[in-house]
Amino acid sequence: MTSTFAPLTSAFAQAIISSDPSKDPVALDAARTAIIDFLGCAIAGAGDRTTGILADTVGANLPGEAILLGSSRRTDPLVAALVNGHAGHVLDYDDVHASVRGHPTTVIIPALLAFAAEREFSADALIASYIVGLEAMARLGLSLGSKHYENGFHATATLGTIGATAAIAHLTRASIDETAVALGLAATQSSGLRLQFGTDANPFHAGMAARSGLLSARMAAAGFGGAPDFLDNPVGFHSVYAFGAERPSAVTENWGSPWQIVTPGLTLKAYPCCTASHPVASLGIGLNREGLEADAIEYITFTYPPGADAALVVSKPGNGIEARFSPEYVFAAALIDGALRLDHFDERPVLPRLMDLARRAGRRHDETAPRMSSDPRTRFVIVDIVLRNGSAIQRRFDGLPGLSDPAEKFRDATARNPAFADVPSLVRTMSSTADLRQLLALLNQDAAQNPE
Structure with missing residues (x-):
C-alpha cells in the first residue's frame, strides 16, 4: 500500500x-x-x-x-x-x-x-x-x-x-x-x-x-x-x-x-582503467595491429561529446593509478604495447616511453553533439592523428567495449590460483543455502597462497 x-x-x-x-x-x-x-x-x-x-x-x-x-x-x-x-x-x-x-x-x-x-x-x-x-x-x-x-x-x-x-x-x-x-x-x-x-x-x-x-x-x-x-x-x-x-x-x-x-x-571491463578511457584503448590496440608506430605520430586529438570525459580527470599522470583516468596515457599504452595489463596501472611511476606519446595528445569537445547521458548512443570518441609525414588518420568508436564472458579475466585476475578455480562454475549453478556456504568457504582463502 x-x-x-x-x-x-x-x-x-x-x-x-x-x-x-x-x-x-x-x-x-x-x-x-x-x-x-x-x-x-x-x-x-x-x-x-x-x-x-x-x-x-x-x-x-x-x-x-x-x-x-x-x-x-x-x-x-x-x-x-x-x-x-x-x-x-x-x-x-x-x-x-x-x-x-x-x-x-x-x-x-x-x-x-x-x-x-x-x-x-x-x-x-x-x-x-x-x-x-x-x-x-x-x-x-x-x-x-x-x-x-x-x-x-x-x-x-x-x-x-x-x-x-x-x-x-x-x-x-x-x-x-x-x-x-x-x-x-x-x-x-x-x-x-x-x-x-x-x-x-x-x-x-x-x-x-x-x-x-x-x-x-x-x-x-x-x-x-x-x-x-x-x-x-x-x-x-x-x-x-x-x-x-x-x-x-x-x-x-x-x-x-x-x-x-x-x-x-x-x-564488464576489458581493461583495468576508467571506463571512459576504454574506447580510446580499443582504438589504440586496433591501430597497433595495423602497424602504426608511435614515432610516426606528430599529434593526437580526442574528440568527445560534452560531458563524456568528465571522469577522465588526469591528463599528465605521475603514476599508474592516476594513469587509469588519463585517456592520453591509456591510448599511448594501448598503441605502443598492443594490450593493457594490470601492471600498466599500478602504483609505480608512469613509463617515460609511454608518456612521450601521451604528451602529444589533447582533447576537444564536439559542442554540436548531444550531451552524454545514460543513453549509450550519446557516447562516442573520435581520434584524429596527424603523422609526421603530413598525412592523417581518423578513427571513431561509438558506445563502450566490454566482455561477454569474464572467465579468462577471472583466471588472470586470480593469477590462476587453483584455490579459486571452482568459483566461476559454482556461481553459474549455485542455488541453495549450502551452495552459498560453499562459495563463501572458497572465497575465504588467502589469494597469496598457491598461485600457479
Whole structure:
C-alpha cells in the first residue's frame, strides 16, 4: 500500500520489496556473470596495499564471521562490507552501468556477502536481491539526470549506499515503512566526490557505500528511526543532488520491464582503467595491429561529446593509478604495447616511453553533439592523428567495449590460483543455502597462497 504522505518513497520501497526477478532467466544469467567478474576483481584487489591499510585501520581483527575476500580472515560484517567493497574497486577493473554512471556490483555484493554472516539465505535469494539492488540504484540514477555526476559526485558512492540498502530490504522482506526509513538512512549517508579519482580514496567510496547500505538496513530493522520520505521531502534527495535535472517519476517507471541488469545491462571491463578511457584503448590496440608506430605520430586529438570525459580527470599522470583516468596515457599504452595489463596501472611511476606519446595528445569537445547521458548512443570518441609525414588518420568508436564472458579475466585476475578455480562454475549453478556456504568457504582463502 502506497502512503499518501510520501507516495514516491513508498512506491519505491514497494517496488523493492515486492519484486521477483527469479522468473527472468536472462536477468539471472546476467547476474551470475557479473558476480563472477566482481569476485575476480575483488580477489585480485585483496592484496593491494590500500586494502591492507583499510582492513587494519577499521579493525579487521574485530570478532565476527563475515569473510574477507581473497583472505583467510573473518571479521565483523560492517568491516567486511567496507573492505570487500574497496577491494572490488581498487583496481578499477569492475563492471559499470550506464544508468548509474558508476559501479553497482562492487557495492551491492559485498553488502550481501557480509549479511550472510548474520542470517542464512540461499544463493538464489542473494542473486535476486542483487538484481533488485541494482535496479534501485540504476532507476535512481536515471531520475537524477546528468548534473549529479558532472557537478562532482561519484555515483558509485552516492547511489550505491541506497542500492545496497535496497538489496538487503528485499532479502529480508522488510515492510514498506521499514524500507522507507532504511532508504532515508542510506540517503543521509550518500557521499563521495570525484575529486578523489586517481587516489586511494576512490575505491574507498565503494566500500563506504557497501558498509553504509548494510548499516542502514540493520538500523531500520532494529527500530532506529529516520525520515521516511527521502524522495518526497522538499529538501530530499532530488532537491539536494539533482541540480534541477531531476525526473522523479523515473525512480519507478518501467520497474523491472526490463530489468536494468538486462537493458541497458552492465559493461564488464576489458581493461583495468576508467571506463571512459576504454574506447580510446580499443582504438589504440586496433591501430597497433595495423602497424602504426608511435614515432610516426606528430599529434593526437580526442574528440568527445560534452560531458563524456568528465571522469577522465588526469591528463599528465605521475603514476599508474592516476594513469587509469588519463585517456592520453591509456591510448599511448594501448598503441605502443598492443594490450593493457594490470601492471600498466599500478602504483609505480608512469613509463617515460609511454608518456612521450601521451604528451602529444589533447582533447576537444564536439559542442554540436548531444550531451552524454545514460543513453549509450550519446557516447562516442573520435581520434584524429596527424603523422609526421603530413598525412592523417581518423578513427571513431561509438558506445563502450566490454566482455561477454569474464572467465579468462577471472583466471588472470586470480593469477590462476587453483584455490579459486571452482568459483566461476559454482556461481553459474549455485542455488541453495549450502551452495552459498560453499562459495563463501572458497572465497575465504588467502589469494597469496598457491598461485600457479
